[in-house]
Amino acid sequence: MNPDIQSEGLQDTFISHLIELRNRILKASIAVIVVFLCLMPWAGDIYDLLAYPMMVALPAGSRMIATGVITPFLIPVKVTLLVAFMIALPWVLYQLWAFVAPGLYSHEKKLIAPLVVSSSVLFVTGVAFCYFLVFSIVFKFVNNFAPKSISVAPDIDAYFGFVMTMFIAFGLTFEVPIVVIVLVRMGIVSVEKLREVRPYVIVGAFVLAAVVTPPDIMSQLLLAVPLCILYEVGLLIAPMFARMTKAPEDLPEA
Structure with missing residues (x-):
């Protein structure tokens, strides 16, 4: 084959893949934007829901503050965008699957589809675990520890940054079985x-928890212990999943 023709073919294939990737990203982005626009009328209520664990932990009559000029508008918008992304996450991951699926064998497609669904479920589960359990414990500890001479009034920008860090940490922690x-x-x-390497994983889990979470032992345990448990779950499921997704030629003959 003429090298020039072969080079042009490879270039055309590469460009077509780039176009396909662009289209998939565009479809995923449109889904997030549509959900975001639908939720915008309730942006304030969505932020109030996010702030609820902190508000419950604060002393009676205390409120959060906003130190920036446009912060009272910008932070609820960011929170709404985050919620929109999580709602659209299955569709976003489906677009990723649709992009790689044409290049996969049939037995490999059996691997991708369950991982897309389970990844979405596990990430949302990690965020929910953080919101409903971890926040209630952490915020109560921090506010009870604060000296009586201090008036606790968290800034909403700092609160949003902290919540985002915790959500990402717990969401990714719950993805450990998928990684394994x-x-x-x-x-x-x-x-x-x-x-x-299990002992190193356990030590690493507690080091990670100490870095990411507030400096109280309970919140560190609430991140490190699930990470270790989910690692063990991944070790149990991985061999079964590998057998279920073997190529036909790899299966033992009857």
Whole structure:
């Protein structure tokens, strides 16, 4: 084959992939924007819902403050955009799956579809775990620890940054089984090796929890313990998932 023709073919293929990727990103972005616009009339209520764990922990009569000129408008908008992304997350992940699916074998597609669904569910579960359990414990601890001479009035911008950090930390923590499954299924590392490094994973979990969470032992445990448990769950499921998604030629003959 003429090298010039082969080069042009590769270039056309690369450009077509870029166009397909652009279209998938555009579809995912449109979904997030549509959900965001639908939620905007209730942006204030959505922020109040996000702030509820802090408001419950604050002394009676205390309120959060906004130190920026446009912060009272900007922060609820950011929170609404975050909620819109989480609602549209299954569609966003589906677009990612649709982009890579044409290049996969049928047995590999069996791997992608369950991972897209489970990734969405686990991330949202991690965020919900943080909101309903962790926040109630952390905020009560922080406000009870504060000296009586201090008037606790958190800034909404700082609160939003803290909440985002915690949501991402717990959302990604709950993705640990997916990471383990993918590593094992792709042959990057074996289950036996992952079991051998278990002590290092446990130490790393507590170090990560100490860095990400506030400096109280309860919140650190609430991040580190689920991470260790989910790591074990991944070790249990990974071998079964690998067997279920084997290529036909890899299956043992009857």
